[in-house]
Structure formats: C-alpha cells, structure tokens
Amino acid sequence: MIYMVPAIVLVIPLYSVFSQLGLRNTLLGLLIVYPATTVPVALYMLQGYFRGLPPELEEAGLMDGLGRFGVIRKITLPLSLPALASVALYVFMIAWNEFLFAFMFLDDPGIFTLARGVVALDSSEVPRQNLMAGAVVATVPILMIFLWFERFLVQGLTAGSVKG
Amino acid sequence: MGQIELRQVRKAFGAVEVIKGVDLTIADNEFVIFVGPSGCGKSTLLRLISGLEEATDGAIVIDGEDVTGKPPAERELSMVFQSYALYPHKTVRENMGFALTVARMPKAEIAARVDRAADVLKLEALLDRRPKALSGGQRQRVAIGRAIVREPKAFLFDEPLSNLDAALRVEMRLEIAKLHRRLDATMVYVTHDQVEAMTLADKIVVLQAGRIEQVGAPIDLYMRPANLFVAQFIGSPKMNVADCQPAEGGLAFANGQAMSLPAADAAARKIGIRPEHINLAPPEESDVTGVIDVIEQLGSDTFVYVEVDKVGLFTVRLVGHVEMTEGEPAGLRFDRDHIHLFGADDRALAP
Numbered sequence: 001m002i003y004m005v006p007a008i009v010l011v012i013p014l015y016s017v018f019s020q021l022g023l024r025n026t027l028l029g030l031l032i033v034y035p036a037t038t039v040p041v042a043l044y045m046l047q048g049y050f051r052g053l054p055p056e057l058e059e060a061g062l063m064d065g066l067g068r069f070g071v072i073r074k075i076t077l078p079l080s081l082p083a084l085a086s087v088a089l090y091v092f093m094i095a096w097n098e099f100l101f102a103f104m105f106l107d108d109p110g111i112f113t114l115a116r117g118v119v120a121l122d123s124s125e126v127p128r129q130n131l132m133a134g135a136v137v138a139t140v141p142i143l144m145i146f147l148w149f150e151r152f153l154v155q156g157l158t159a160g161s162v163k164g
Numbered sequence: 165m166g167q168i169e170l171r172q173v174r175k176a177f178g179a180v181e182v183i184k185g186v187d188l189t190i191a192d193n194e195f196v197i198f199v200g201p202s203g204c205g206k207s208t209l210l211r212l213i214s215g216l217e218e219a220t221d222g223a224i225v226i227d228g229e230d231v232t233g234k235p236p237a238e239r240e241l242s243m244v245f246q247s248y249a250l251y252p253h254k255t256v257r258e259n260m261g262f263a264l265t266v267a268r269m270p271k272a273e274i275a276a277r278v279d280r281a282a283d284v285l286k287l288e289a290l291l292d293r294r295p296k297a298l299s300g301g302q303r304q305r306v307a308i309g310r311a312i313v314r315e316p317k318a319f320l321f322d323e324p325l326s327n328l329d330a331a332l333r334v335e336m337r338l339e340i341a342k343l344h345r346r347l348d349a350t351m352v353y354v355t356h357d358q359v360e361a362m363t364l365a366d367k368i369v370v371l372q373a374g375r376i377e378q379v380g381a382p383i384d385l386y387m388r389p390a391n392l393f394v395a396q397f398i399g400s401p402k403m404n405v406a407d408c409q410p411a412e413g414g415l416a417f418a419n420g421q422a423m424s425l426p427a428a429d430a431a432a433r434k435i436g437i438r439p440e441h442i443n444l445a446p447p448e449e450s451d452v453t454g455v456i457d458v459i460e461q462l463g464s465d466t467f468v469y470v471e472v473d474k475v476g477l478f479t480v481r482l483v484g485h486v487e488m489t490e491g492e493p494a495g496l497r498f499d500r501d502h503i504h505l506f507g508a509d510d511r512a513l514a515p
Contacts, residue, residue: 059243060310063214065266067235
C-alpha cells in the first residue's frame, strides 16, 4: 500500500504532523517512519514463504507434542531462516538508503543519516571525487551484513522434508 | 494399551458434512484399516482421531478417557504422514528423538530409544544424515521410526506407502506387518490400496460418503459383502454385477438367457460374481454367452473380458496362461457357491 503512492505524497502530511508533535528533526521521528514503511513489505514477502511451507511439517510438530507457539518457534521459524535473512537484508537496505524522509525532516547536521550527510557535503569546496568516495563507503555496511547473512541464505533448506 | 472408541462422530467443513455420524470401536493391539473411494472421509476420520481436526459433534475416547476437545499433544498418538513430513533442518537422529526432546526426556534415554528404533528399522547407518540425503524408502522408515520412539498408545498411518514405487511398497508392507507383530500396538491405517487393506488388516472399515458401509475381517468382507458398494470395492478386479429378475427355478437376464439357482431369493434384482468364480464353458453348459472383447495376459493370470449383449461386460479371471482369440464367442458358467444376490435397495440377500 505504502509503495503504491509516491513517497512525496506521504512526506507532506507527515511533515506537518511531525512538526506539531515535535518529532521533526529528531531521529525518533525517522525511527517511527522507517518501520512503518518497511514492515508491511516484510510481512508481504514473508507470508508467501510461510504459506509455501508444507502444512504436514507443522502437523507433525503438533503430533510430536508441541503447542501452536512451539510449532512456530521450533519448526516454522528455523525453516524460514533463508526467507527471514533475505527479507531482513532487503528491509535494512531500504532504510539505510532512504533519502527523501531524512532530507525533509532533518535540519541538524549532528543527526544526519549517512545518505543525507553525503549530500550535505555537496558544495563548491568539496571535490566531486570525495563525494563519490563517500557514496561508496556508504555501501560498505550493507556489503558486510550481506556477507554475514549469506550463510542463512542456503537454498533448498526444506528439500527432503516431504515428497515432491 | 490403546483402545479407541468413536461415538457418533461428525465433522463438517462449513456447510458440508464429511463425516456423518461414525460409531466405531478399535480394540487394543488391533490393526484397523480405513478404505474407501477418494473423498469418502477416511483421512478426515484419521485426523479426527489424531486431534489435528476437531470433531463437530460426538465423542472420541482413548483408553476410557474422553479426548474429544484435546490437542494432539495430549493424546499420545503417533502419526506417519503420506508425505513423511520429516523436519528438514534436523538429522535423522534429531528427527526421531524430537518428540522425546519436547517431552524433556533425559538425553541418554532418548539416545537409547532412538538406537533401539533404528535397530528395528535398519537405520543405524543413516542417523547423522539429513532427510534430503535419503531415498524415499529410507525417509518413510525414518517417519515410522519417529512414530515408534514415542511408544504411543496407537499408531496412525495416513496412506504411508502411496508415495513409494511398487517394489518398495511391497517391501514396506511386509515391514509394517512385522512391526505390528513385534510392537503389539494398536494401528489405524488409511489406504486406498486393496492389497494393503486385505493383507495388513485385522479389521477393515469400508467408508463411503462419510458413513461406514461395513466393518469386518478382510476375508469376511470379501466372502460376505453387506451391500453392492462393499462387494464392488473389495476385490480386484472388481466383482461383476448384472441386472437380473427372479424366474422359475433361477434367475433370468435381460438378454433372455436364464440360469438355474433354486435357492434364489425372489427379491433378487442384481447378481454379483467375482472374476475368479466364473469359468469358460461350452454353450450348452454355460449360464450366459457372449463375445470375447479383450484379453489381458499377466502371466500368472489371464483376464478375459466377455461382452454379453444387453447384460454387460464380464471380467473372467483364469489362472495361468491361457491362449484365446479376441472376437470369439464364449460361454460363462458361474460358480454356484460364490454367487452374491442383491435386492432392489442394493443390500445383500442371504445366500
């Protein structure tokens, strides 16, 4: 839903509401906005995966003496690790690279996000190549996280559980 | 111990009632098989016993205790799924011991029980593998092993062999039979396979459209089906059935031919005769005559399909290899000791 309208349409009302609540120009404001925009995407992506898990596996868990929550914790979530990891990475990337909200809401250079900060450096004094270097450095954390998450992204974790 | 009792159990999904009042008692150590055509409710009935589905009405009693509303975890039953449903992120050992881990049993005890089950099922060499590194038959054995280690009150099998190839199915069928003898446990088994039902069961329950049609020992159902549905469902190839009318000293068929059967009930409207109880005979000794339509040679048996004008197609089973020609006329003689008669309501008439 949130991705059906251009972000700028959301920025304007949020700008006025956050201004009145004193949340504009605070990191707390962004902490509210980013999950609100990314959690629906994450849920949407994950539900397809959860539905794809064979229902017999959860039933086998029930027969083995687990309760409903036990099944989710001991069977569904461990099996969903690849999906959880890739969705987490994706959502982190959305938030990390987010520029528009940070640009509109933040005035104080002390709390600039990285993307916002790089842009703030754009002036006639700073050479272009340094800005470019800043942009490259901004991608490094995502690279690191990806390398760490890669081991969860094993394909075919559910292979062999059920026939077919 | 494992006595299961169903009392007037009903199950509806929305407005559709799939189990329409089932009364059944499964004795301790009994091997009971539910059979029936697709959609007759046999799997649903098993899931009702397991607790994976909740009954809409009626009671399910296990060992004298009413478990109708209880979750599967409290029923102490094990289930083997058609698709095996092994946990892919666990090794064979962890899969088999999982229920015991959940029950917080000491590790040594779990290992001992898993080893014992692995020994029974010849799985020792595979204990540290994951399910994806196993073949179909091995996965099925692990699934059975997972059920055994819990030492449940009863085993529930939901078409456990239908995903295996023919040769493996025969092998696993034997293993299940041996297992039942060794464990002395109550087993409830759902299948649509005739042979599994006939060979494994102490008692077969034939279901149709959510109702029990007949309950009995396999050979009883074969010899004395209670109605036309059971008669045609049990036995392969299925029983030949033809319309008939009572006549002087026997039965008359629609093509004008008649057979002598002095004991025939005057209410008989249909005659049933199994393929193995028909013999080919010269025209003067035969009950009906027709033309050979198709011949199937199986080596051990020969199936001859004889089309009798206005009466129908009869399947005849001859033992061994018999040379015959399609299109030739053939006379059929029915074995008088194995004739089944059915009334207008499709109920079997006493012989």
